[in-house]
Structures are given as C-alpha cells and as structure tokens.
Amino acid sequence: MNDTIARLAAANPVPAPARARRHTHRWTIAVVAAAALVPAAIAVADQIGVSNQGATVPTSQVLPDQSKLDAALQEMQVGGTMQSLGTLNGVAFYIGRNAKGHFCMAIDHVSDQYGKGVGCDFNDDGFPSADKRAVTFPPARQLEGVASDGVATVEFEDANGTVLDSTPVVDNLFASGKVLPQDAAVYLVSLDAAGNVLAKQKLRG
Numbered sequence: 050m051n052d053t054i055a056r057l058a059a060a061n062p063v064p065a066p067a068r069a070r071r072h073t074h075r076w077t078i079a080v081v082a083a084a085a086l087v088p089a090a091i092a093v094a095d096q097i098g099v100s101n102q103g104a105t106v107p108t109s110q111v112l113p114d115q116s117k118l119d120a121a122l123q124e125m126q127v128g129g130t131m132q133s134l135g136t137l138n139g140v141a142f143y144i145g146r147n148a149k150g151h152f153c154m155a156i157d158h159v160s161d162q163y164g165k166g167v168g169c170d171f172n173d174d175g176f177p178s179a180d181k182r183a184v185t186f187p188p189a190r191q192l193e194g195v196a197s198d199g200v201a202t203v204e205f206e207d208a209n210g211t212v213l214d215s216t217p218v219v220d221n222l223f224a225s226g227k228v229l230p231q232d233a234a235v236y237l238v239s240l241d242a243a244g245n246v247l248a249k250q251k252l253r254g
Contacts, residue, residue, distance in 0.1 A: 097177045097197045101221040103132035103144070111143045111155050111167075118155075118167050125169045127153050138224040140164075140193055152176045156186050156193055182239035182248040183223070189234045189252045192216045192225035201242040205234035206249075 108131050112118045122131075126148035134142045136159065143155040151169050158164025166186060170176060176184040177197035185194035185203070192203055196218045203223050204215040213234055216225035232253075239247045 097179060097182065097199075099144075099177060099195065099221050100198050101134050103134040105130050106133045106143070108145070112157060112165055115165055118165060122153070122155065122167050125153060125167070127167075127169070131155065134195065134222055135220060137219055137222045138226060140224040142195060142222055144195060150175075152184065154184065154186060154195065180248055181250055183218075183237055183250070185223075185237055187252075188231070189237065190229045190231065191227065192223055194223060195221055196223060196239060197221070199241055200239045200247060202240045202244075204238040204240065205229060206236040206238055207233060208235045210236075 108122055108127055108129055109119060111122065111131055111133075127145050128148065131143040131145035131153075134144060136142070139158060139160055141157040141159050143157075145153050147153050147169055151171050152175050153167070153169040155167040156165065168186060170184060172181075175181065176195070182200050183194060183196035183203050185192055189205065192205060192214055194203075196203055198221070200218050200221075202215060202217055205213040207213055213229055214225055214227045216223050235252060237250045237252055239250075241247055
C-alpha cells in the first residue's frame with residue numbers, strides 16, 4: 050500500500066495544500082485543493098441504502114481535466130464507471146465501488162480549479178451501514194458527502210458535543226460551504242427528520 054500512497058501523492062499538481070495519505074479511519078485520498086479547501090451505484094445489502102442511483106458515467110469523465118486524479122482512481126481500482134449523483138451547492142458528486150467492494154467517492158467543486166478530490170473508504174464497517182449513515186470527504190473540514198436514506202441532516206460536532214456545522218441532506222447529498230479549522234470536528238452525526246440521532250461517527254482516533 051505504500052506504493053499506492055506514493056502514487057496518490059504524485060496525483061497532486063498543487064505543492065502545499067493538496068494531500069494524499071491514509072487516515073486513521075482508513076481513507077485513502079487524493080485531493081487537488083485550494084488553501085481554503087481540504088477536501089456502479091451503491092448496492093443495498095440491507096434496509097439502509099441510497100435511493101439516489103444517479104447516472105452511470107465513465108470514470109475517465111468524472112474529472113476529465115485532472116489526469117492525475119483520474120490515475121488515482123485507477124490506482125484505487127475504482128473500475129470503468131461511477132455513478133453521478135448530481136450537483137449540490139456547486140459540488141458535483143460521484144460514487145462507486147472499487148475491485149474489493151469498498152465505497153469510493155469523487156467530488157468536484159465545478160467552478161473551482163482546485164476543489165477536487167477522490168478517495169476510498171477501506172473500513173470494514175463501510176458505508177452505508179447501521180453505524181455509518183453518512184460519509185464526508187476527508188480530511189473533515191467541510192460537510193461534503195453522501196448520506197443513506199432516512200438521514201435528513203448531518204452535523205459536525207467537537208469533542209464536547211458542540212455543533213460546529215449543520216447542513217440538510219438533499220437526495221442523499223450534502224454540501225456545506227463552511228470551512229472548519231483543521232481537526233476541529235471530531236464526530237459526524239446523522240439525524241432523521243425529527244432530529245433523532247441515527248448515527249454518531251468518530252472521525253479519527
């Protein structure tokens with residue numbers, strides 16, 4: 050996997066801000082990000098799924114002007130197609146599974162040259178599951194990602210449970226424009242329409 054990480058690091062044409070590394074919770078990512086930004090359809094194996102099936106697009110067309118990020122998707126064995134789930138608040142979302150069945154996601158801030166990234170979640174309790182009702186693109190500074198059916202709102206909380214940011218889920222997608230300080234968010238919380246907590250996921254540690 051060290052070779053994979055090295056290749057993902059090479060997928061970044063922006064010297065300082067972009068990152069590619071394995072996180073504590075086993076996300077391997079490649080990001081092209083400005084200084085202010087640090088970040089086949091899902092099979093429904095149980096009652097928790099994603100209704101937004103999107104449209105199938107060739108993986109090569111997901112980030113067509115980002116050849117190195119496209120190469121990173123290939124390195125993570127995402128396959129020949131991904132599902133385009135649509136655009137929310139200026140962010141386009143793509144999802145898929147790699148060769149080993151792990152959830153993968155690509156995001157594209159369509160009006161921003163650098164706000165783009167790809168990543169795969171290598172956790173055993175991968176999304177979507179009872180304990181993981183949402184997934185946000187790491188590192189966790191912005192609420193940008195995909196939530197399972199039944200999730201109406203997602204929040205970032207700090208270690209004390211203070212809500213740092215909250216945003217609604219629309220067609221399984223969420224995208225908040227707020228950028229948090231590095232490591233400020235400790236939990237990603239998923240809530241239903243009545244405000245009940247469906248899952249509280251620790252982001253690191």
